[in-house]
Amino acid sequence: MLLEATGLGKSYGALKVVDDVSIAVDAGDALGIIGPNGAGKSTLFNLIAGSVRPNRGTIRLAGRDITALSAAARCRAGIGRSFQIPRPWVGLTVYENLLVAAEFGAGEAAAMAGSDCLAILDRLGLGHLADVPAGRLRLLERKRLELARGLATRPRVLLLDEIAGGLTDLECESLIEAIRGIRKEGVAIIWIEHVVHALFAVVDRLAVISFGAKIAEGDPQEVFASRQVQEIYLGVPA
């Protein structure tokens, strides 16, 4: 397995935000994660990316234990992420945002050249905005920049946190296309998303998280159709 998180747990006092969650993805895999708001999905990402320390559990990347590494070291080791709330460097141009990420986030992999960064921007439909200060982008463009910046660090595992919300059908289609392309290059994708149809178009496995625990994982259609998930998600009584 490329990324293997085993028995992850995070508590704030008596509140277990993430409770004994294990997930694993191999190169080229795409795992979708759904769950109600506040279920601990984003915290799970924080644990994997290293911005929050787990109380329990281990994380291995390509067999190497990275549980003790800082977020920066994990980024260099190959864990890329896009944040749910976009945080571009507003004073830099869109292109410069990618350059900085490429130069300092790639780690041992050779840093992406400027032309590669431009290629990412083109692929995500941001090419024409390359020289615009990122602070002038609208929300949807900022979300795409989050994804582009994550890609510029040459990730082996890419964590996507709700990037499809609010897109038009056409925009959603092109986003799905872009993520499929990334996957084809052998990047493992873990994607938290409420826009289920976008998720289903990409992932081959689906995990459901509720109250911090993973309650189901498997074939997306089967998992989503299961009574347990319908109950949590749609409030259908058992």
Add this chain to the structure above:
Amino acid sequence: MTDLLNAILQGVLLGGLYALFAAGLSLMFGVMRFVNLAHGDFIVAAAFGALLLVDMLGLPPLLAVVILVPAFAAFGYLGQRLVLNRVMGRDIMPGILLTFGFSVMLQNLMLEGFSANSRRLNAGWLDTASLPLGPFQIGFVPLLMFTTALLVLGGLGLFMSQTNTGRLMRATSDDAQIVGLMGADRRHLFAIATAIASGVVALAGVLMAIKTNFDPSSGSIRLLFAFEAVIMGGLGSLWGTLAGGIILGVAQGLGAAIDPGYQILAGHVVFLIILVLRPQGLFPRQRP
């Protein structure tokens, strides 16, 4: 009329020196959100350093720059790595207290070492050399100050926009947390910023030593000038800092033309007026 124009011209040139005072402060605040209260005292320390090298060892003033700038830069790098990085964080108070302590220590060390006498660096022929420009005389030293400021700020601008380290500094200034998550080493980056700022401080100190009298306690007023230039220009904007320096220089020049006693006061008054009318400064960095 000629007197007035001359006052403005001399004020612009003096503004170059103020911009040099302010550049390091502006850079450090921009990248680290960190205010060095000992900034002015470091400038004065550089001036005394130049005095030592020139008066006692007989080096020419320009050679003093060649020695002091790298020495200050190295000192700045180490100081940031070993001391200042420990007080970097969300709370600005520890940094302010620490550098205030530096300020007190430096002033007293200089007082101990150089006495309270007002000093000046003798630059020989440089002191009196001037270029005629129509009805005006442009002194070599003021001209040197102004061109140095242009070169330093222009160089910094290029560094910020064209190099990876410079871009990373701007990114850090925007959102330091994300920079950390992206895998960059902030401790090193901060130290580079302080090294550059300290090198500029050395340059400003040597030029000040040639231009004006100074004594161990004259750092505070330099810090004030630097603050005024940075704030008038707009926080985080390098060219704004030059503009702020020039405005301060011209205001002081015009004040002095009315009455020599008004020089410093005129600068502060103009600063207050700008602060009231445009608190974000003249060229604030875009923050959409």
